[in-house]
Amino acid sequence: MQILLVAPLLIPLCTAALTAILWSRPDLQRPLGLAGAWLLLGSAVALLSAAWEHGPLVGQMGGWAAPYGITLVIDLFSAIMLVITGLMAVAVAIYAMGPGAVERDKAGFQPLFHSLILGVAGAFSTGDIFNLYVWFEVMLIASFGLLVLDRTREQIDGGLRYVALNLVGTLFFLMAVGLLYGLTGTLNLADIARVAPDIENQGALAAVGVLLLIAFGAKAAVFPIFNWLPAAYHTASMPVAAIFAALLTKVGVYAIIRVFTLIFAHDAAFFGPIVGVIAMATMVTGVLGAASHYDVRRILSFHIISQIGYMLVGVALMTPLAIAGSVLYVVHHIIVKANLFLIAGAMRQEGGSFALRRLGGLWAAKPILGLLFLVPALSLAGLPPLSGFWGKFAVIRAGLEAEAYVLAGVALAVGLLTLYSMIKIWNEAFWKMKPEAAKSIPWTRRERVATYAPILALAALTLTIGLWTEPFAALSLAAAEELLDRQGYIQAVLGSVQTAGLPGGAE
Amino acid sequence: MMPSLILRTMAPLVFALSLPVSFFILIQGHNNPGGGFVGGLVAAAGVIFYALGRGRDAATDLLRVPPATLCGVGILLAVASGVPGLLGAGFLTHDWWAPAYGLGTALIFDTGVYLTVVGTASAIFLALIRS
Numbered sequence: 001m002q003i004l005l006v007a008p009l010l011i012p013l014c015t016a017a018l019t020a021i022l023w024s025r026p027d028l029q030r031p032l033g034l035a036g037a038w039l040l041l042g043s044a045v046a047l048l049s050a051a052w053e054h055g056p057l058v059g060q061m062g063g064w065a066a067p068y069g070i071t072l073v074i075d076l077f078s079a080i081m082l083v084i085t086g087l088m089a090v091a092v093a094i095y096a097m098g099p100g101a102v103e104r105d106k107a108g109f110q111p112l113f114h115s116l117i118l119g120v121a122g123a124f125s126t127g128d129i130f131n132l133y134v135w136f137e138v139m140l141i142a143s144f145g146l147l148v149l150d151r152t153r154e155q156i157d158g159g160l161r162y163v164a165l166n167l168v169g170t171l172f173f174l175m176a177v178g179l180l181y182g183l184t185g186t187l188n189l190a191d192i193a194r195v196a197p198d199i200e201n202q203g204a205l206a207a208v209g210v211l212l213l214i215a216f217g218a219k220a221a222v223f224p225i226f227n228w229l230p231a232a233y234h235t236a237s238m239p240v241a242a243i244f245a246a247l248l249t250k251v252g253v254y255a256i257i258r259v260f261t262l263i264f265a266h267d268a269a270f271f272g273p274i275v276g277v278i279a280m281a282t283m284v285t286g287v288l289g290a291a292s293h294y295d296v297r298r299i300l301s302f303h304i305i306s307q308i309g310y311m312l313v314g315v316a317l318m319t320p321l322a323i324a325g326s327v328l329y330v331v332h333h334i335i336v337k338a339n340l341f342l343i344a345g346a347m348r349q350e351g352g353s354f355a356l357r358r359l360g361g362l363w364a365a366k367p368i369l370g371l372l373f374l375v376p377a378l379s380l381a382g383l384p385p386l387s388g389f390w391g392k393f394a395v396i397r398a399g400l401e402a403e404a405y406v407l408a409g410v411a412l413a414v415g416l417l418t419l420y421s422m423i424k425i426w427n428e429a430f431w432k433m434k435p436e437a438a439k440s441i442p443w444t445r446r447e448r449v450a451t452y453a454p455i456l457a458l459a460a461l462t463l464t465i466g467l468w469t470e471p472f473a474a475l476s477l478a479a480a481e482e483l484l485d486r487q488g489y490i491q492a493v494l495g496s497v498q499t500a501g502l503p504g505g506a507e
Numbered sequence: 508m509m510p511s512l513i514l515r516t517m518a519p520l521v522f523a524l525s526l527p528v529s530f531f532i533l534i535q536g537h538n539n540p541g542g543g544f545v546g547g548l549v550a551a552a553g554v555i556f557y558a559l560g561r562g563r564d565a566a567t568d569l570l571r572v573p574p575a576t577l578c579g580v581g582i583l584l585a586v587a588s589g590v591p592g593l594l595g596a597g598f599l600t601h602d603w604w605a606p607a608y609g610l611g612t613a614l615i616f617d618t619g620v621y622l623t624v625v626g627t628a629s630a631i632f633l634a635l636i637r638s
Contacts, residue, residue: 002593002594002598016582017578017582021579021580021583022576061597061598062592064597
């Protein structure tokens with residue numbers, strides 16, 4: 001059990017180390033990186049099945065008992081996120097063997113990529129808030145390197161903005177952790193959750209909650225602190241943009257869901273409406289930003305922001321259905337959004353550009369790419385029978401049940417606008433006549449296979465979730481119930497630990 | 508511009524001196540201030556001084572392997588030091604062979620940190636200076 005628990009951390013760590021050792025042999029790094037990604041996926045699936053059977057899995061690092069040492073906790077939600085992380089790692093590792101692989105690997109793509117995966121996996125596994133901060137840092141440092149991989153002026157410009165704005169978010173996180181420690185005397189999430197409802201100064205605790213909301217919100221790119229995302233993502237090379245779009249903001253969403261269901265659940269009446277307003281504003285501003293742009297990458301970047309709003313509905317409403325909707329939405333969104341970025345890369349190869357004005361005629365030239373685009377695009381907009389429909393359905397139904405009619409209405413309207421900008425890409429890139437200047441970029445058969453294989457697999461997965469929703473919905477609901485069962489989490493982590501005598505202990 | 512004769516002459520000496528000092532700091536970190544991180548920084552400072560005196564290419568030759576490789580080996584050592592604990596009390600639980608001398612799996616961990624810091628600091632610096 002111990003080995004399984006640390007496997008999602010050790011596998012990417014060792015892969016990053018081994019690829020770094022082979023720094024001067026990029027040709028050997030590539031198969032090694034792919035093997036690491038597959039192993040991660042395998043271990044995450046094993047963890048998910050273990051967490052499904054036995055409930056939350058808990059491990060104390062270095063043998064230090066909770067709440068003093070660092071605890072790893074994998075409950076269903078964590079395990080689901082780890083599986084999807086492994087899946088994305090595999091998809092992007094294959095895709096990264098496509099065009100530009102040699103230059104990327106010479107610049108150090110493989111070690112950085114696996115360090116990023118390590119940070120993400122760590123954030124999903126940890127049960128300690130300061131450790132969560134550390135994993136955020138690991139992830140951010142790796143992402144800085146990945147963002148400026150090609151060393152162009154455009155990338156460094158985007159990278160600087162990304163660094164500056166993310167550091168502000170990080171600073172808020174650190175302040176909040178310090179204050180939280182001052183209030184509760186512990187950094188273990190379960191222990192904080194145990195102590196939090198009983199501390200006297202609830203006002204200060206709520207202030208810490210707001211600080212954490214700002215910190216995680218900055219990572220998740222919610223309104224009004226999303227500016228770093230569209231400033232940076234469109235400059236990154238395509239595999240990097242795809243993994244960023246898939247995972248980085250979702251780690252912020254994960255942290256929001258984790259912390260606000262666990263620590264601040266007793267104060268839901270205060271935080272619910274705040275998160276609700278933020279969720280609506282995020283949905284609307286993101287989708288309007290997407291509607292105003294004509295570069296495929298920029299449109300997709302703004303759609304990430306818009307979709308983050310849906311994922312926050314769970315925290316806004318705090319009902320089992322709403323949180324299950326959020327979980328399902330995160331899973332669906334990661335698959336779909338990564339796939340759209342992968343497809344944007346393929347569109348650039350086939351059509352020669354990312355700019356909609358210079359694209360055209362792709363439907364006549366590459367009908368298969370058109371079909372592959374339609375699956376995630378329509379899923380993003382929420383059309384049945386694709387995965388996005390069920391995500392939106394759960395979120396909106398939860399909104400109606402909780403009588404949050406405005407929230408549900410906004411969610412519906414934003415879906416319509418999402419459809420508009422997907423149709424915009426369709427009309428311009430696929431349907432329009434081919435412009436004179438448009439030329440496809442030549443590529444080898446190998447590169448083509450590496451590009452299309454993950455796109456095809458992710459599209460198939462989107463269809464699977466859409467048509468065979470039952471198990472995914474059941475899993476999301478179980479994860480949501482586990483998230484709302486705070487006592488279960490606390491019991492699993494602290495167990496029979498002597499709690500009397502700890503500061504603020506509820507004897 | 509060529510560095511001065513004094514700098515060029517001193518560079519290998521300072522580097523040669525930095526290594527034993529860094530090992531000393533690494534070992535004494537068991538019970539006193541010091542450890543892999545600080546020791547690694549001292550060794551990296553020696554490498555950097557060498558690069559300032561003799562140029563980037565000479566420093567790269569001195570290291571023999573790319574700095575990233577040092578990093579990777581260091582991380583693997585640190586991971587390896589935690590593996591015995593994995594089979595027992597918990598990952599990274601450390602064993603002592605000769606506690607009086609600070610010998611145990613924790614020293615392997617610290618050596619890993621040392622190598623990682625040397626690699627990272629050298630990599631950053633060697634990428635920044637002109638050859």
